[in-house]
Amino acid sequence: MGDLKGITEKLDYLQSLGIELIWICPVYCSPFIDQGYDVSDYYHIDPVFGCNEDMYELIHESKKRGIYIVMDLVVNHCSDQHIWFQNAMKDPYGKYGKYFYIREEVNGNAPCNWRSYFGENAWSKLPGHDNLYYLHLFAKQQPDINWENPEVREELYKMIQWWFDKGISGFRIDAAAFIKKTMPFEILPADREDGFCTYEIPPTCNDGLHEYLQEMKKRTFEANDAFTVGEVVSFEEEDLEKYISDDGCMSSIFDFSLYMIGKQGEDFDGFYSHKQPTANEFRDALLRSSRLSFNVGFLSNFIENHDLPRAASHFIPEKDISEISKKMLAGLNLMQYGLPFLYQGQEIGMENLSFSSADEIVDIGSHMEYTLALEKGLCEEEALKKIQEYSRDNTRSPMQWDKTENAGFTKAAPWMRINPNYMKINVAEQEAREDSLLNFYKKLILLRKNPEYKETLVYGKETSFLEKEDNFVGFFRKDKNKKILVMANFQRKGKFFQLPEGEKKVLINNYSEPVNLETNVIQMRGYQLLILDIK
Numbered sequence: 001m002g003d004l005k006g007i008t009e010k011l012d013y014l015q016s017l018g019i020e021l022i023w024i025c026p027v028y029c030s031p032f033i034d035q036g037y038d039v040s041d042y043y044h045i046d047p048v049f050g051c052n053e054d055m056y057e058l059i060h061e062s063k064k065r066g067i068y069i070v071m072d073l074v075v076n077h078c079s080d081q082h083i084w085f086q087n088a089m090k091d092p093y094g095k096y097g098k099y100f101y102i103r104e105e106v107n108g109n110a111p112c113n114w115r116s117y118f119g120e121n122a123w124s125k126l127p128g129h130d131n132l133y134y135l136h137l138f139a140k141q142q143p144d145i146n147w148e149n150p151e152v153r154e155e156l157y158k159m160i161q162w163w164f165d166k167g168i169s170g171f172r173i174d175a176a177a178f179i180k181k182t183m184p185f186e187i188l189p190a191d192r193e194d195g196f197c198t199y200e201i202p203p204t205c206n207d208g209l210h211e212y213l214q215e216m217k218k219r220t221f222e223a224n225d226a227f228t229v230g231e232v233v234s235f236e237e238e239d240l241e242k243y244i245s246d247d248g249c250m251s252s253i254f255d256f257s258l259y260m261i262g263k264q265g266e267d268f269d270g271f272y273s274h275k276q277p278t279a280n281e282f283r284d285a286l287l288r289s290s291r292l293s294f295n296v297g298f299l300s301n302f303i304e305n306h307d308l309p310r311a312a313s314h315f316i317p318e319k320d321i322s323e324i325s326k327k328m329l330a331g332l333n334l335m336q337y338g339l340p341f342l343y344q345g346q347e348i349g350m351e352n353l354s355f356s357s358a359d360e361i362v363d364i365g366s367h368m369e370y371t372l373a374l375e376k377g378l379c380e381e382e383a384l385k386k387i388q389e390y391s392r393d394n395t396r397s398p399m400q401w402d403k404t405e406n407a408g409f410t411k412a413a414p415w416m417r418i419n420p421n422y423m424k425i426n427v428a429e430q431e432a433r434e435d436s437l438l439n440f441y442k443k444l445i446l447l448r449k450n451p452e453y454k455e456t457l458v459y460g461k462e463t464s465f466l467e468k469e470d471n472f473v474g475f476f477r478k479d480k481n482k483k484i485l486v487m488a489n490f491q492r493k494g495k496f497f498q499l500p501e502g503e504k505k506v507l508i509n510n511y512s513e514p515v516n517l518e519t520n521v522i523q524m525r526g527y528q529l530l531i532l533d534i535k
């Protein structure tokens, strides 16, 4: 399955890569309707992943190596198997009924017409009570927890402290901006023919959200000097400081801007309408985020996570996917202002899965997307192609360690199918090859930690370079001591670029052939990435 002992076993590998913190997706007890994001017991590790002692051992062994453990905090909702919900079903008007949003039907219907993120009605009938509904913004097995109730908030804070006492260093906060609902529940204009409207978090988060997040910080994170990173997909610019400034409610939030590319327009929430991102859009999103956050705090930068496709498959046109273009993406991910997060397998350039039929889809969200694409008129083949491009299964296939059976991930049946390209893309092969992507990631990470460059690469301001140039991403990272230039020729064809004045030293080049810096005009090859120290 992939378990906690498996992570402990690979700590030396992670340390050799240079990572300092591990965020682990939810490993609590769960029926796994949404791969663990439906927690049925916050205090216990699901037997599938091992037991609590395995977690304590992982924390201990990580600490020895200077690595922090960050768990996933899933408190917008829990599982319908959680004892709180089981009790709420037995007695909806009692104590536990108030732990959830349970409402009476209105004229024989649900209280309002919100659509859940997995495409269904966000209200389901409370089992055993024909006149009552409960709210679930995700799957119906994930009832939303009622944050309006101080008693339930206390329960959650108690649980958070309990994990701190076990030695974890912080949390990634799932669906952080959803915990406060817009009240009262209102019927919104339908956004599809089904009559529903996808519930959006309010554009400004003044309506109580930050009071809850601040309270949670004060009651739990602050005293434990914890690191917290929120999953906040969208926010108003002026609200960023409420999240990540020194007085903000979290240490950081993930920057989703690269993944908002291609999703504008009224149907942005359906795979069927997503568009392939372009290099210029990538550049604009990246520069915008650093401009937005520089004087405020740190956004957390990522190009992959468990909800998205593999970065190389997503950002690079299929015919151009290679170790060179993957190295270019790596450089941009790690040099940008912010906190870089890598997703397992990104460091060896794992790619999207391929799907031969809808039966191969595991993820609940992708099933919904497939159905939606068919409803929108795509034929089966086109709908499957969309799944192939965007499905969350793409990044969830097991880690590819070596060429042995099941990519060295397990000797049993893996929990999800292995990408058949593991014979080519795997850790063992890349560890043995000096110019591999894995070794390139190590070089980039070492550069960020190099005492000579660290200050500039972590705190230095980011300013654009040749921003009007098509298919090119360029930026300086500078402070009073150093000036570093990051240049990426984000296209297949080579191109000449004028360099800024000053003596230059190449710190990183994703091609093995040296570059000639004697003149101020440089020819960059397709997908070339250069990082230069400029005096």
Ligand code: NOJ
Pocket (backbone or CB within 6 Å): 034, 037, 074, 138, 174, 175, 231, 306, 307
């Ligand atoms: C965000 C998580 O990353 C995703 O995997 C999950 O489905 C939803 N939140 C609901 O918890």
